[in-house]
Amino acid sequence: MVFEESRPRRVVRGALWLIAGAALGAGSVLGAQSALEAPEPAPVPVIASRAPTPLDPVAGTTARAAAPFEADAPGDAAPLEPRPDPAPSSEAAVDPVQRAIACAVSIRAGRSYGAGALVAEGLVLTAHHVVDAGETAQLRFADGAWLDATVAASDPEADLSLLRFEPDAHTPAPVASALDLRPGAPLVAVGSPRELGFTLHRGMVSYAGRRFDSLRYVQTDLPANPGSSGGPVLDEAGRLVGVMAFVLRGSEGIAFVTPVDYARGLLESAGAVAVSDALASDAELARWNDDGGAR
Numbered sequence: 001m002v003f004e005e006s007r008p009r010r011v012v013r014g015a016l017w018l019i020a021g022a023a024l025g026a027g028s029v030l031g032a033q034s035a036l037e038a039p040e041p042a043p044v045p046v047i048a049s050r051a052p053t054p055l056d057p058v059a060g061t062t063a064r065a066a067a068p069f070e071a072d073a074p075g076d077a078a079p080l081e082p083r084p085d086p087a088p089s090s091e092a093a094v095d096p097v098q099r100a101i102a103c104a105v106s107i108r109a110g111r112s113y114g115a116g117a118l119v120a121e122g123l124v125l126t127a128h129h130v131v132d133a134g135e136t137a138q139l140r141f142a143d144g145a146w147l148d149a150t151v152a153a154s155d156p157e158a159d160l161s162l163l164r165f166e167p168d169a170h171t172p173a174p175v176a177s178a179l180d181l182r183p184g185a186p187l188v189a190v191g192s193p194r195e196l197g198f199t200l201h202r203g204m205v206s207y208a209g210r211r212f213d214s215l216r217y218v219q220t221d222l223p224a225n226p227g228s229s230g231g232p233v234l235d236e237a238g239r240l241v242g243v244m245a246f247v248l249r250g251s252e253g254i255a256f257v258t259p260v261d262y263a264r265g266l267l268e269s270a271g272a273v274a275v276s277d278a279l280a281s282d283a284e285l286a287r288w289n290d291d292g293g294a295r
Helices: 007-037 096-103 260-269 282-291
Strands: 104-109 112-120 123-127 136-141 147-155 160-165 186-191 199-212 215-220 232-235 240-247 255-259
Touching: 096 104, 096 112, 096 186, 096 199, 096 232, 104 123, 112 186, 112 232, 112 240, 112 260, 123 240, 123 260, 136 160, 147 260, 160 260, 186 240, 215 240, 215 282, 240 260, 255 260, 260 282
Parallel strands: none
Antiparallel strands: 104 112, 104 136, 112 123, 123 160, 136 147, 147 160, 186 199, 186 232, 199 215, 215 255, 232 240, 240 255
């Protein structure tokens, strides 16, 4: 016996087939579209090894080394051989920052406050305007107490003074002629800005022989404030090249350093001849003053 499907039921079933067909068609279209839009993954390069690159430390963080990449499968790269030890050097590596802090002193002279640099056993070089006309002062290293000192010699024209104190275990910084500095050379300075002793700054040479009156100074972008006067300025090799002198009023990033070469006569008068021998001669200094030419 054959049952004949009623007309309403045939209509409903036909509609369902139409809906299903439309859904399948849409799925095919969407699938094709997705296949077209989905990008193929880029091939990953196989890097056998990479030397760790240290990250520069940021305030409040610790420097880290990036982990090396590994080969995707064993045997893709030859094993790394240990790096040979560096050849021994006749001169140990010098950290200019540590040397700058070690040779720096804070200075009190009456109501004046500044900084200075240990240049020889029992001798500190500073700016003359820190001690001015006084005959005594007090100085202190970063790791010690205040010590009494006397003004051993002064050159007001060059704005330099030498203080003498009872020698102790601190090591003087070696000196180097500022006449050899060139623009862009790194510098490290320590001072007592606003009585904040042993404040460290990094900068560079902006101009290597800026002339004011009869003398020339090293222009730098090192910050300087009241209390920075007389502070040591060292080159990248950790050698004293001058002391902080002055800034231009109303300016930023423009400071001037008195070359240690101008202290040659003071050092010789105080018996530190070996130190003065590392500086420019009187003839070289005179020529530099006249035309700014390098040695």
